Amino acid sequence: MKFTKMQGCGNDYIYVNGFREHIPEGEKPELVRRLSDRHFGIGSDGMIFINPSDEADFEMEMYNADGTRAEMCGNGIRCVGKYVYDNGLTDSDYISVISAGKVKRLELMTEKEPGQPDMRGSVKKVRVNMGSPILKPGLIPVEAAGDRVVDEPLLVGEKEYRMTCVSMGNPHAVVFARDVAGMKLEQVGPAFENHVRFPKRTNTEFVEVLDRKTCFMRVWERGSGETLACGTGCCAVAVACVLNDLTGPEVTVKVLGGELLIEWDREANLVYMTGPAVTVFEGEV
Numbered sequence: 265m266k267f268t269k270m271q272g273c274g275n276d277y278i279y280v281n282g283f284r285e286h287i288p289e290g291e292k293p294e295l296v297r298r299l300s301d302r303h304f305g306i307g308s309d310g311m312i313f314i315n316p317s318d319e320a321d322f323e324m325e326m327y328n329a330d331g332t333r334a335e336m337c338g339n340g341i342r343c344v345g346k347y348v349y350d351n352g353l354t355d356s357d358y359i360s361v362i363s364a365g366k367v368k369r370l371e372l373m374t375e376k377e378p379g380q381p382d383m384r385g386s387v388k389k390v391r392v393n394m395g396s397p398i399l400k401p402g403l404i405p406v407e408a409a410g411d412r413v414v415d416e417p418l419l420v421g422e423k424e425y426r427m428t429c430v431s432m433g434n435p436h437a438v439v440f441a442r443d444v445a446g447m448k449l450e451q452v453g454p455a456f457e458n459h460v461r462f463p464k465r466t467n468t469e470f471v472e473v474l475d476r477k478t479c480f481m482r483v484w485e486r487g488s489g490e491t492l493a494c495g496t497g498c499c500a501v502a503v504a505c506v507l508n509d510l511t512g513p514e515v516t517v518k519v520l521g522g523e524l525l526i527e528w529d530r531e532a533n534l535v536y537m538t539g540p541a542v543t544v545f546e547g548e549v
Contacts, residue, residue: 267299268347269306269544272339274492274521276544278308279347282315282325293331299549300329306547309488312340314347320362322348328487335364336433338495338524338537342390345370346541349387366433369393391538394496397503397528398431405435407461414507420455428504432535435466435486436500440508444472444482453484469497473510480518492521499535502526 265287268279278299280287287295296311298304310328317323324344326334344361348354349372357372370392376385401408406429408416413429418437427437437456441447447470456468465486473479481501483494498517505511506528513528524539 266546266548267306268546269308270343270347270542271521271544272342272493272495272539272541273519273524275337275339275494276308276492277326277337277340277343278306278311279343280311280313281347281351282313282323283353285313287313292327296327296329297331306549309485309491310334310337310340312337312344314344314353317362320360320367321354321356322359322361324361324363326363328485329489330487332487333364334434334487336366336368336496338392338394338432338497338499339493339539339541340495341368341370341392342495342537342539342541345372345390345392346387346543349374349384350543355384364433366395368395387541389538390541391536392495394432394499394535394537396533397500397535398433399429401429404429404431405463406437406466407463412507414504418456418459418461420452420459428507429466430500430503432496432499432503434496435462435464436469436497437462437466438469438471438501438504440471440473440504440510442472444470444480447482449482449484449490453490457484457486467494467497467500469494469501469504471501471504473505474518476511477514478516478518479505479511482520493519493524495524495537495539498524498526499537502528503535506530 313325315323373389374385
């Protein structure tokens with residue numbers, strides 16, 4: 265099986281061309297766990313199969329590092345855009361990708377490097393229409409009494425946190441805090457992920473607002489642990505910042521692996537994410 269290792273802001277996945285490689289569905293979870301292992305495998309936050317689709321230009325079939333299926337990854341879908349363009353599966357700068365039944369639309373931003381014989385260039389950045397944020401608790405899902413979860417208390421262990429919950433196709437709990445860089449996510453992250461109020465577990469973002477246009481985020485991802493970035497998490501953070509009147513609708517979210525520009529068009533109720541996509545290496549196992 266041939267594969268390509270790619271990353272967006274350090275959020276790295278193993279990508280497999282599903283047009284060419286045909287892996288039985290029942291074998292995928294164990295394959296993902298084995299190859300994602302950073303000591304005994306290739307090492308990644310998970311694995312993404314790029315497949316044909318009747319509903320969009322391409323399908324993104326995504327798995328977490330523990331072999332569980334995931335609905336969406338913002339950094340992952342940008343790399344899908346780069347993969348299909350750079351490998352000649354599309355000639356268009358605008359494509360659609362479906363993941364877990366939801367279609368996203370991508371704008372591929374290409375550059376031609378000096379001496380590059382391919383006149384098309386290669387994709388350096390991707391802007392993704394991530395769709396509308398989901399705020400209804402039952403659809404996120406999170407157990408709650410009201411019609412939104414904004415700045416709501418949550419007892420984790422013996423400490424009370426305040427969270428804002430958003431789904432961008434997958435669940436997120438956004439927690440605003442100080443000294444985020446110094447937090448011990450390996451201790452608090454699993455407690456959030458598996459808290460009884462999240463029926464399908466949750467991704468958790470710990471956020472420090474730097475000014476009205478900038479914030480810093482660390483993320484504990486469901487099924488993967490702490491990662492260097494999370495695209496859907498950055499989108500959820502931007503929405504949560506606006507809901508809590510901490511930033512404007514356009515915010516640069518700094519993560520351990522880089523930064524993403526997030527825009528929430530309040531009139532259209534659409535969230536746009538712009539960021540890099542990078543090929544690390546290719547191989548065969």
